[in-house]
Amino acid sequence: MxxxxxxxxxxxxxxxxxxxxxxxxxxxxxxxxxxxxxxxxxxxxxxxxxxxxxxxxxxxxxxxxxxxxxxxxxPKMGPVVYFLQQIDKALSRASPFAAVGVVVGTVYWSAVTYGAVTVMQVVGHKKGLYAMERADPLFLLMGLPTIPVVLVLGKMIRWEDYIVRLWQKCYYRGSTRYLPHVPGDGGAGDHLSVSRTLCGALIFPSIASMVGRLLFRRMPSNLQRTILGGIAFVLIKGVLKVYFKQQQYIIQANRHILNYPETNGDEQSQGGEEDAEDSGNE
Amino acid sequence: MxxxxxxxxxxxxxxxxxxxxxxxxxxxxxxxxxxxxxxxxxxxxxxxxxxxxxxxxxxxxxxxxxxxxxxxxxPKMGPVVYFLQQIDKALSRASPFAAVGVVVGTVYWSAVTYGAVTVMQVVGHKKGLYAMERADPLFLLMGLPTIPVVLVLGKMIRWEDYIVRLWQKCYYRGSTRYLPHVPGDGGAGDHLSVSRTLCGALIFPSIASMVGRLLFRRMPSNLQRTILGGIAFVLIKGVLKVYFKQQQYIIQANRHILNYPETNGDEQSQGGEEDAEDSGNE
Structure with missing residues (x-):
């Protein structure tokens, strides 16, 4: 101080x-x-x-x-500015939820439309339209979107993989050699599998209707024809898939890794072959 | 050797x-x-x-x-397995595109539906339905989805910001002191601004129709009423927004950063106050 x-x-x-x-x-x-x-x-x-x-x-x-x-x-804020600021803040806070709502609404509405189109495809255009016009609107708004959901869930049941695993267990029972895993679908990541499941599920009613018209032409009812077509398609595809996976598995189990061709005196012939190839490429 | x-x-x-x-x-x-x-x-x-x-x-x-x-x-692959493998590969390659197609279709169909609902809202339920039933289906499938697109693009024109900037230039012309930037919308990142723009654009026809029914009750035509309501809403909102941004700007321009209260002998009174507060908290 x-x-x-x-x-x-x-x-x-x-x-x-x-x-x-x-x-x-x-x-x-x-x-x-x-x-x-x-x-x-x-x-x-x-x-x-x-x-x-x-x-x-x-x-x-x-x-x-x-x-x-x-x-x-x-500086002090006036009441009008304060009020406007509160509104602005509330809108900013609500907008992400509203955006999520828009996305959910979009998906929901498409699911409703898809369900309605599927009903008309399966039971016939006129019959389907008549049935939906007479049904309870609430039931339709709840029931129609479940159609694509059920289709996707059904597509996610991989019963073919189960059969392949069963076959593998019976066939290779007691085998002492190393056995590879059952190869997965495509085998290139999950997003591929998700898009295949989704698209396969959504196109299934069209395929079922087509197969039904091809194989069960004599059936009088559109519904029966499409259901039989769907069952036939699932069975044919399942058998082909099981066969394909079995063959893939057998190929995988019987692969063989070769010795590296030695270039010293021990295996003169193999070394000579490689040299010839090398000079041929040059 | x-x-x-x-x-x-x-x-x-x-x-x-x-x-x-x-x-x-x-x-x-x-x-x-x-x-x-x-x-x-x-x-x-x-x-x-x-x-x-x-x-x-x-x-x-x-x-x-x-x-x-x-x-x-x-081991060598049989022709059936080779064929199945090619199909599997083709499906795996096509599935991402199909999934993108599903997403685009979902958005497109929702845009068509939104456009149709908006037409009915703006010109009246019966009149809109009648007009759409008589219109060319191709024109509807092209025209209806452009309605939400135009709404979103229109919402992206920030004319209020332009007015605020103009005002700022005229008002503070020749001022030598440092001036802050005009504060942005909400100011908490781009995704918030995107969702606000999207939701604001999509709810605009409903608000326009509501304001039209409130303010222009005597108008005979539904279309005129909604258009006038929309214009009134845009003007009122614009004026409030310009006023709010001006006030925000003035508050920002007149903020003041205070000295840190010194605790040494130079400012005994401030230091004493702080000591009293500290002992009070203990």
């Missing part, structure tokens, strides 16, 4: 100007920093804050050196 | 067993490696390959030490 320190000249740590450069500029010491980073121009700090906050004018900003949070005062 | 090296005992680098442990096991030397990693059991390498390939049985696998690609032979 007794020792009066001489105040060093202020200089701004943003623009490096001193008090002598601009007498009218407003100075502020917003944090615990001492020495050369104690003082800053009010306007330089404002510009620096804008860059830090990047449009989010309400966010807290601290001194990068001492970590003190800057204390910022704003 | 003259020097016959004694062949060291084979041992497998996967299971560490030697020739003496299992006389019947098949050995393979699949790569350029010499010494202790030259030999491996055929079955051990098969298992190791399965783990490396993770279901993708066609993938090339190399020795982790010398980098030589293993040469694997498969």
């Amino acid at each position: 007794a020792l009066v320190e001489e105040q060093p000249e202020k200089h701004c740590w943003v623009c490096f100007a001193t008090e002598r450069d601009d007498c009218s500029a407003e100075w502020v010491s917003p944090c615990r920093c001492k020495g050369c980073t104690k003082w800053i121009h009010q306007s330089c700090l404002q510009r620096w804050l804008d860059e830090k906050q990047k449009g989010n004018s309400g966010g807290a900003v601290s001194c990068p050196q001492c970590g003190t949070e800057y204390h910022i005062t704003f | 003259a020097l016959v090296e004694e062949q060291p005992e084979k041992h497998c680098w996967v299971c560490f067993a030697t020739e003496r442990d299992d006389c019947s096991a098949e050995w393979v030397s699949p790569c350029r490696c010499k010494g202790c990693t030259k030999w491996i059991h055929q079955s051990c390498l098969q298992r190791w390959l399965d783990e490396k390939q993770k279901g993708n049985s066609g993938g090339a696998v190399s020795c982790p030490q010398c980098g030589t690609e293993y040469h694997i032979t498969f």
